[in-house]
Amino acid sequence: MPKPKAVIDYTRCHPERCDTGVCAAVAECSLGVLRQGAPWEVPYTLQDFCVGCGKCRIACPFKAIKMV
Ligand code: SF4
Ligand code: SF4
Numbered sequence: 001m002p003k004p005k006a007v008i009d010y011t012r013c014h015p016e017r018c019d020t021g022v023c024a025a026v027a028e029c030s031l032g033v034l035r036q037g038a039p040w041e042v043p044y045t046l047q048d049f050c051v052g053c054g055k056c057r058i059a060c061p062f063k064a065i066k067m068v
Pocket of ligand 2: 005006028029030031032033034045049050051052053054055056057
């Protein structure tokens with residue numbers, strides 16, 4: 001079975017509610033798979049490179065990241 005990948009639920013992701021618009025989950029992804037172009041923008045993933053560790057999911061206070 002393929003490993004799960006991080007998927008952002010954009011109905012839940014609201015960077016304006018995160019501290020200074022910075023995605024708290026990005027800092028948890030040491031591989032740089034989860035990215036945010038600039039503060040206040042919604043983050044995105046380079047899904048092919050996600051190893052499914054789930055650290056970003058735990059870091060998001062709004063449960064906007066799911067492992068699928
Ligand atoms: S994924 Fe979570 S922590 Fe990151 S910007 Fe969206 S709501 Fe904020
Ligand atoms: S599951 Fe792990 S590798 Fe994938 S985006 Fe989240 S922190 Fe990065």
